[in-house]
Amino acid sequence: MLKRHLWIIAVAALAPGAVPVRAETVTVTIEKMMFSPAEISARPGDTIEWINKDVLAHTATAKGDWEVVIPPGKSGSVVLKIAASVDYYCRFHPNMKGHISVQEP
Numbered sequence: 001m002l003k004r005h006l007w008i009i010a011v012a013a014l015a016p017g018a019v020p021v022r023a024e025t026v027t028v029t030i031e032k033m034m035f036s037p038a039e040i041s042a043r044p045g046d047t048i049e050w051i052n053k054d055v056l057a058h059t060a061t062a063k064g065d066w067e068v069v070i071p072p073g074k075s076g077s078v079v080l081k082i083a084a085s086v087d088y089y090c091r092f093h094p095n096m097k098g099h100i101s102v103q104e105p
Contacts, residue, residue, distance in 0.1 A: 023043075023045040023046050023047065023079075024042075024043075024046050024047070025046070025047045025048075025049055025077075026040050026042050026046055026047070026048050026049070027049050027050075027051060028040065028048060028049070028050045028051070028060075028098065029050075029051050029053060030050055030051065030052045030053060030054055030058050030070065030096075031053040031054060032054070033054065033056075033093060033095075033096055034096060035050070035060075035090075035096060035097070035098040038097065038098045038099065039098070039099045039100075039101070040098070040099075040100055040101070041100075041101045041102075041103065042080055042100055042101070042102050042103075043080070043083075043102065043103060043104065043105050044080055044081060044082055044083050044102060044104065045079065045080065046079070046080050046102075047077050047078070047079050047080075048060075048077060048078055048080065048100060049075055049076070049077040050068060050070050050075060050076050050077070051070075051075045052070040052071065052072055052073060052074055052075065052076075053073070054072060055072050055073075056072060056092070056093075057069065057070065057071050057072055057092060058070050058090045058092060058093065058096065059090050059091040059092060060076065060078070060088050060090070060098070061088055061089055061090065061091045062086050062087070062088045063087075063089075065086070066078050067091065080100070080102050082102065083102050083103055083104045084102055085099065085100070085101050085102065086099070086100040086102060087099050088100065
């Protein structure tokens with residue numbers, strides 16, 4: 001019960017009329033050796049999910065940060081932690097590139 005009251009207090013502390021932002025899932029399809037869409041926007045806490053429709057394995061690799069391996073016919077995801085622009089690519093096929101613009105709500 002105490003947790004519920006703390007949550008209500010936290011919501012009440014928001015600006016009048018503000019609604020808490022919910023995390024969303026942004027889907028990127030991998031098909032014909034391309035990320036589609038190649039450029040997306042998201043917020044911290046959102047999940048990016050890549051769905052691989054190719055017959056080859058791919059990765060979504062943000063150099064020095066994270067890497068998601070996506071087998072053929074499968075999906076993989078990452079939860080974005082901070083607001084920052086992120087360029088990513090497929091480590092197996094470096095010509096495949098994407099960009100995520102992560103902004104505070």
